[in-house]
Amino acid sequence: xxxxxxxxxxxxxxxxxxxxxxxxxxxxxxxxxxxxxxxxxxxxxxxxxxxxxxxxxxxxxxxxxxxxxxxxxxxxxxxxxxxxxxxxxxxxxxxxxxxxxxxxxxxxxxxxxxxxxxxxxxxxxxxxxxxxxxxxxxxxxxxxxxxxxxxxxxxxxxxxxxxxxxxxxxxxxxxxxxxxxxxxxxxxxxxxxxxxxxxxxxxxxxxxxxxxxxxxxxxxxxxxxxxxxxxxxxxxxxxxxxxxxxxxxxxxxxxxxxxxxxxxxxxxxxxxxxxxxxxxxxxxxxxxxxxxxxxxxxxxxxxxxxxxxxxxxxxxxxxxxxxxxxxxxxxxxxxxxxxxxxxxxxxxxxxxxxxxxxxxxxxxxxxxxxxxxxxxxxxxxxxxxxxxxxxxxxxxxxxxxxxxxxxxxxxxxxxxxxxxxxxxxxxxxxxxxxxxx
Amino acid sequence: xxxxxxxxxxxxxxxxxxxxxxxxxxxxxxxxxxxxxxxxxxxxxxxxxxxxxxxxxxxxxxxxxxxxxxxxxxxxxxxxxxxxxxxxxxxxxxxxxxxxxxxxxxxxxxxxxxxxxxxxxxxxxxxxxxxxxxxxxxxxxxxxxxxxxxxxxxxxxxxxxxxxxxxxxxxxxxxxxxxxxxxxxxxxxxxxxxxxxxxxxxxxxxxxxxxxxxxxxxxxxxxxxxxxxxxxxxxxxxxxxxxxxxxxxxxxxxxxxxxxxxxxxxxxxxxxxxxxxxxxxxxxxxxxxxxxxxxxxxxxxxxxxxxxxxxxxxxxxxxxxxxxxxxxxxxxxxxxxxxxxxxxxxxxxxxxxxxxxxxxxxxxxxxxxxxxxxxxxxxxxxxxxxxxxxxxxxxxxxxxxxxxxxxxxxxxxxxxxxxxxxxxxxxxxxxxxxxxxxxxxxxxxxxxxxxxxxxxxxxxxxxxxxxxxxxxxxxxxxx
Ligand SMILES: Nc1nc2c(ncn2[C@@H]2O[C@H](COP(=O)(O)OP(=O)(O)OP(=O)(O)O)[C@@H](O)[C@H]2O)c(=O)[nH]1
Ligand SMILES: Nc1nc2c(ncn2[C@@H]2O[C@H](COP(=O)(O)OP(=O)(O)OP(=O)(O)O)[C@@H](O)[C@H]2O)c(=O)[nH]1
Ligand SMILES: [Mg+2]
Ligand SMILES: [Mg+2]
Numbered sequence: 001x002x003x004x005x006x007x008x009x010x011x012x013x014x015x016x017x018x019x020x021x022x023x024x025x026x027x028x029x030x031x032x033x034x035x036x037x038x039x040x041x042x043x044x045x046x047x048x049x050x051x052x053x054x055x056x057x058x059x060x061x062x063x064x065x066x067x068x069x070x071x072x073x074x075x076x077x078x079x080x081x082x083x084x085x086x087x088x089x090x091x092x093x094x095x096x097x098x099x100x101x102x103x104x105x106x107x108x109x110x111x112x113x114x115x116x117x118x119x120x121x122x123x124x125x126x127x128x129x130x131x132x133x134x135x136x137x138x139x140x141x142x143x144x145x146x147x148x149x150x151x152x153x154x155x156x157x158x159x160x161x162x163x164x165x166x167x168x169x170x171x172x173x174x175x176x177x178x179x180x181x182x183x184x185x186x187x188x189x190x191x192x193x194x195x196x197x198x199x200x201x202x203x204x205x206x207x208x209x210x211x212x213x214x215x216x217x218x219x220x221x222x223x224x225x226x227x228x229x230x231x232x233x234x235x236x237x238x239x240x241x242x243x244x245x246x247x248x249x250x251x252x253x254x255x256x257x258x259x260x261x262x263x264x265x266x267x268x269x270x271x272x273x274x275x276x277x278x279x280x281x282x283x284x285x286x287x288x289x290x291x292x293x294x295x296x297x298x299x300x301x302x303x304x305x306x307x308x309x310x311x312x313x314x315x316x317x318x319x320x321x322x323x324x325x326x327x328x329x330x331x332x333x334x335x336x337x338x339x340x341x342x343x344x345x346x347x348x349x350x351x352x353x354x355x356x357x358x359x360x361x362x363x364x365x366x367x368x369x370x371x372x373x374x375x376x377x378x379x380x381x382x383x384x385x386x387x388x389x390x391x392x393x394x395x396x397x398x399x400x401x402x403x404x405x406x407x408x409x410x411x412x413x414x415x416x417x418x419x420x421x422x423x424x425x426x427x428x429x430x431x432x433x434x435x436x437x
Numbered sequence: 438x439x440x441x442x443x444x445x446x447x448x449x450x451x452x453x454x455x456x457x458x459x460x461x462x463x464x465x466x467x468x469x470x471x472x473x474x475x476x477x478x479x480x481x482x483x484x485x486x487x488x489x490x491x492x493x494x495x496x497x498x499x500x501x502x503x504x505x506x507x508x509x510x511x512x513x514x515x516x517x518x519x520x521x522x523x524x525x526x527x528x529x530x531x532x533x534x535x536x537x538x539x540x541x542x543x544x545x546x547x548x549x550x551x552x553x554x555x556x557x558x559x560x561x562x563x564x565x566x567x568x569x570x571x572x573x574x575x576x577x578x579x580x581x582x583x584x585x586x587x588x589x590x591x592x593x594x595x596x597x598x599x600x601x602x603x604x605x606x607x608x609x610x611x612x613x614x615x616x617x618x619x620x621x622x623x624x625x626x627x628x629x630x631x632x633x634x635x636x637x638x639x640x641x642x643x644x645x646x647x648x649x650x651x652x653x654x655x656x657x658x659x660x661x662x663x664x665x666x667x668x669x670x671x672x673x674x675x676x677x678x679x680x681x682x683x684x685x686x687x688x689x690x691x692x693x694x695x696x697x698x699x700x701x702x703x704x705x706x707x708x709x710x711x712x713x714x715x716x717x718x719x720x721x722x723x724x725x726x727x728x729x730x731x732x733x734x735x736x737x738x739x740x741x742x743x744x745x746x747x748x749x750x751x752x753x754x755x756x757x758x759x760x761x762x763x764x765x766x767x768x769x770x771x772x773x774x775x776x777x778x779x780x781x782x783x784x785x786x787x788x789x790x791x792x793x794x795x796x797x798x799x800x801x802x803x804x805x806x807x808x809x810x811x812x813x814x815x816x817x818x819x820x821x822x823x824x825x826x827x828x829x830x831x832x833x834x835x836x837x838x839x840x841x842x843x844x845x846x847x848x849x850x851x852x853x854x855x856x857x858x859x860x861x862x863x864x865x866x867x868x869x870x871x872x873x874x875x876x877x878x879x880x881x882x883x884x885x886x887x888x889x890x891x892x893x894x895x896x897x898x899x900x901x902x903x904x905x906x907x908x909x910x911x912x913x914x915x916x
Binding site: 008012068069070071073074094095096097099100101143173175176177178179180181182208212218219220221222223225394395396398399400402403404405406408409421424425428429432 | 438439492590591593594713715716717718719720722723724725727728729730731732733734790800801802803805808809812818819820821822823824825826827905908909910912913914915
């Protein structure tokens, strides 16, 4: 798998992700045999790294893209003894960034970086024996990740029509990060739902709540948020037992219908590092139940940001968001005393009726512990809930648009009102599709 | 690393410059012998930023053979040895202030060829500065700036410093601004403009202010106005001992006239550029400011306030409590910390855009809480409550563990424009001193009239925003 990280967010998350993967490879409390562990390590290495450099550090199979130096410099200088980026894979302009402006990023900066991005991507793909697809990391609120990211998404789609591409897109806090965050997000999503096979949406605000509520971190920093995001992505892309869950597999199982290409990643349990030794783990069943609760409609608080509890979901008739398809990955040892039963996640009322029941839930497991953690579960879900998130973004972007606010900043770089309307129409369509599930 | 060229014009502009360079060097950890700044203590642990500081050194300075030097300059003779030059263009039509640069301890920091002076000034007459000198020096200015630009490999913006009340800074300063707009339309132009106190020290100031303001509206990316009254009040705080800070008081006492006030402007400019110079986990490059603050064309007069105002902390501060962060924000919103007297948060005004640039180490929890406080404190248009920018820069200012720069685009700026027109009308009605302007070649009465109209139209734009009823068009419906 080739990872391409864009802008500040993409590069910071990418760095955190590779750090986590590397830590996972080096983790000792695996719960499986030495032999099985080396198979795991080998497979994982193949996925994320190309080779070792002369100092014995793992070389990330990653490309770093930004329109300014500072983030990439910082990320590259945060040295780890175990892994590093390949210096030829830095695509970094000395400009001052993309001004938090999608139009500047996609119409001006993107074309400037085009050749370099294509060259290095081709080279990386040619180097790989068994190419598994591309993972793009970016935020939607700024200018580089969103704009250059959108440009690249289209570029790669045209250049590699048969390769699977998954994007992990960080959505901003509901408000107050960047004045034009909702324009940028809307424009980005309009492009990505067009060009990219599957978009994993991550909301900073929600992750922040997980950090505060479950990890009891009263002083949450971006680093902590990135830890949570990285763990989600790790648990998704690290090797599993039955088959390889790579980008190809993921897109074919989760994004099986062309109108529905958005998904979120729900995980449990999050355990704060300081208390992990003393934490007693619940049974698999409890966690499955916890995951299922995350799919309920009309819970006031986000269930993922509440710790799981043994108080089992009474069989009351809860309403659930309709999923098209879900994928469950469990990491940790399953025993006779603590069986894995994912039937709860197969119940009919979770799914739309037009997807055949065999395609609804895909279950994969890996006995090896992820990052020394006894149990960790991840559910990738493509369900109707996402329309609420999109609705909020479009509401705010539309409000700006009808007041003509900030439009001249985009016109300056050639993005006209019609382009905005087209993007609005696309996203309204996506919302409508999801809403009607 | 992003680079900036400062263009300092007129007495005021150059005096701001003379506060700027020692303070900047101080921030980069370079010892200057010019007295004052040595009285400002560095905050403990500041030196841990040294790598970051030396990486960013080229933002304001040109180092020939940069490969050979580690950029870890300790004192002025290190700078001289490496032939370091400030990325600065010094312009004045009298040479008393600029010549202070060429004699002072930092004299070798400024390239002789980047100094443009003449005698005896512009006589507090915008027309003389803009037309007479503007035309005469056009080629030299263009050439000097071009040479300076060629020495940048990553030019990010121009920082223009001037006053609008006199003749040179006001007239030639805005002529230079127009030149920059024509020659480098894609490079941002940030302007720090000193507006005179209402009790005018210059009789013709109302004319100069009006004429310069029009140019600033037409050619600047963002204007950060400051007023001497506001700056004076902030300095008086230390003089009257209302804020206990012995080091700051000593520094202020060592200052030349205006230098204490100018240091406040400089402090603001250093925060403003911090995100472009240093890294941060939510890094804010300068070109993001216009995107986030300027919602409509021409409305780019930005209120700025800093917290803390003092350049150095009076005592060791414990930063690990909520109260510390909340106070930092509260103070930045206080009118006492504003660089102009108009209160951007006054009750009738609406915020069109705001940015908070934080320097130091903070948790997102503290930042989010304060952004929400701001959203409930200020008044907004139907859409601007969401229009908010946050930046986090990892390098704190030299004298504090943390600082905050608050930038607001508020309709309250209409009071400034209203006052400009009012002061102008009072003088113009009497036709006072008009002939001094009309006799300048190329100046026409139309300059007065057109400028007044332009400012009035911007004033109207702000008032319309204040009065606008929310537009409610339902979202696109698809069939
Ligand atoms: N989770 C997470 N979010 C981040 C991080 N860095 C930035 N963001 C989010 O990303 C958005 C800002 O976009 P950036 O990635 O900084 O912008 P950029 O792509 O570099 O674009 P420009 O700076 O405008 O050129 C905001 O919503 C931030 O909250 C990070 O490390 N982790
Ligand atoms: N804050 C501040 N204001 C200053 C300073 N010097 C002058 N002023 C103000 O600037 C205005 C006068 O403009 P000057 O900058 O002296 O004039 P000039 O640009 O040199 O123009 P001429 O003297 O007419 O050639 C008055 O309002 C002064 O109060 C200074 O160093 N700091
Ligand atoms: Mg950036
Ligand atoms: Mg003068």
